Structure formats: structure tokens, C-alpha cells
Amino acid sequence: MSSEPHPAADPLPDRFDIPGVTAEGAAWLASAGTYPRSTLALWEERPTAPVVLPCGTAFDVVSAPTTFGRRMLDRLWDEGPGSGPVAAYRCRMLLFAAPGTAQRLPSLLDWEEWGAAGPGRSAGIPPLLCHGPGDAVTVPALGTDLGEGAAVRPQSRWLVAPDTRRPWLPGPEILVWAAVRAARAAASAAVRISIFPPADQDAKVYDVSRRR
Numbered sequence: 001m002s003s004e005p006h007p008a009a010d011p012l013p014d015r016f017d018i019p020g021v022t023a024e025g026a027a028w029l030a031s032a033g034t035y036p037r038s039t040l041a042l043w044e045e046r047p048t049a050p051v052v053l054p055c056g057t058a059f060d061v062v063s064a065p066t067t068f069g070r071r072m073l074d075r076l077w078d079e080g081p082g083s084g085p086v087a088a089y090r091c092r093m094l095l096f097a098a099p100g101t102a103q104r105l106p107s108l109l110d111w112e113e114w115g116a117a118g119p120g121r122s123a124g125i126p127p128l129l130c131h132g133p134g135d136a137v138t139v140p141a142l143g144t145d146l147g148e149g150a151a152v153r154p155q156s157r158w159l160v161a162p163d164t165r166r167p168w169l170p171g172p173e174i175l176v177w178a179a180v181r182a183a184r185a186a187a188s189a190a191v192r193i194s195i196f197p198p199a200d201q202d203a204k205v206y207d208v209s210r211r212r
Contacts, residue, residue, distance in 0.1 A: 021142045025085070025162025029139060032058035048141045050156050056133030059084070060102040062095045062175055063129040063137075069093025071182035073159070076170070080178060084169040086160040087140050092129075093159070094137060097169050102132025104172040112176060124183035 026043060030036035032053045039051060055061050064072060069086075070093065076083045084096040097105075105128065131137055140156040170178075 020158050020161035020163075022161075022163045024165045025167070026142055028058065028162055028165045028167060029053060031165075043142050050138050050141050052136050052138050055102065055131045055135045055137060056099060058099070059096045059169060060099055061131040061135075061137045062097050062101065062105060063089075063092045063131065064095065064179075065126050066091055066093050068124075068126050068179075068182060068186070069095065071186060072175070072178040075178045075181040075185070076174070079181065080174065081170070082168070083160055084167050085158070085162045087156065087158050089138060089140070089156045095170070095175065096167075097175060098171045100132070101170075101172045101175065102130035102135070105130050105175055108172050108176045109179070112180065124186045125179050128179065 026040065027036070029051075030039040030043075032055070033039050034054075039053075042049065042051065063069075066088065072095065073083060073086060073093070086096065087094040109125070109128070138156060140158050
């Protein structure tokens with residue numbers, strides 16, 4: 001049986017240092033798979049290709065509907081410690097979390113009475129899909145140059161891109177806090193009437209220098 005050295009043994013070429021995802025961030029993502037060097041080789045050859053990576057080792061992923069996931073992300077950055085990497089995939093937002101989060105988050109939501117069986121669900125927390133050991137997710141491409149068809153927004157893209165080999169990742173307690181705050185903020189906003197149009201959500205910029 002063949003084995004491959006950890007990606008840290010081989011520095012990535014400079015071509016991976018595109019805006020957002022750094023060489024260190026690419027190495028961290030690749031470390032989630034069984035053959036990290038093969039993943040890096042694929043990205044070197046096709047930097048605009050999304051890749052499916054397993055959860056449970058380097059990270060877990062919490063998937064939320066786009067609007068609610070954006071509210072959670074805003075709470076994390078405006079009032080909390082920031083976030084780990086975050087991606088948008090189709091109509092979902094993928095929050096990368098500490099390993100073990102997928103197992104503990106649903107029980108914490110239930111304990112706080114915000115889970116599927118609790119009264120909190122009707123108050124604004126939608127189903128959160130938790131991906132851990134045995135699951136896999138599609139991560140966005142490292143590259144952003146999609147050629148002449150780039151006018152169409154890709155279905156998968158980074159909102160907070162990986163930028164280090166050891167990113168800080170929120171655990172289940174922090175994500176419960178963010179989800180409850182997001183639900184309460186949404187409930188409060190629903191009873192207010194504003195004459196101003198909503199701000200452009202896609203224009204939000206998160207200062208990653210604040211991240212732990």
C-alpha cells in the first residue's frame with residue numbers, strides 16, 4: 001500500500017497564491033483527504049475545478065440556508081470571534097467547523113430547545129445540516145478565472161477563504177450562540193418596518209485579521 005507525505009513537506013508553487021485562498025490554505029484543505037498530494041496536483045493542473053473532500057478529520061461542515069447562514073456569519077464577525085473558512089454552494093452556506101461539531105451541534109440545539117423538536121424551530125432556526133465523519137462536501141475552486149463565461153456567478157465560491165495551514169475553527173458552542181443570535185435578530189427585524197432597501201449582502205467584507 002502506497003503512502004504520500006504530508007503536504008507540508010512540499011511547498012506549493014506560487015500559482016496557488018491567488019486572491020483569497022493561499023498556498024497554506026490549499027494545503028490545509030488537501031490534508032482532509034487520503035491523498036493530499038494528489039489533490040494538490042489536481043488543483044495545480046485545474047485550479048478552477050471544485051473538489052469533493054471528506055469531513056471529520058481536518059474539519060466538519062455546518063450547512064445552512066443562504067440567508068440564515070449569512071445572518072450567522074454576520075453575528076460571528078460583528079459580535080463574536082470571527083469564523084473559519086466559509087463557502088457558498090448553490091443555495092446553502094457552508095461553515096467550516098472544528099472536528100466533532102457535527103456530532104454535538106444537534107444535541108446542543110435540542111438542549112437549548114432550538115432543535116428540530118423544540119419550540120425554537122418555529123422562532124427562526126431552520127434545519128442545519130451537519131457533516132462529519134463519513135460525509136463529504138464540495139469545496140469551491142481555488143482559481144477564479146473562468147474565462148469568457150465568468151459573468152455568471154459560480155454555484156460554489158469562497159466567502160471567507162482558507163489562508164493558513166491551521167485555521168481557527170468554531171466549535172458547536174460558538175455555532176449554537178451564532179444561530180440563536182441570528183434567529184433572534186431575524187425575529188426582531190421582522191416586526192420593524194424600514195423605508196430603506198436592504199444593503200447588498202454580497203458586498204459584506206469580513207476582516208480576517210480579527211480572526212483568532
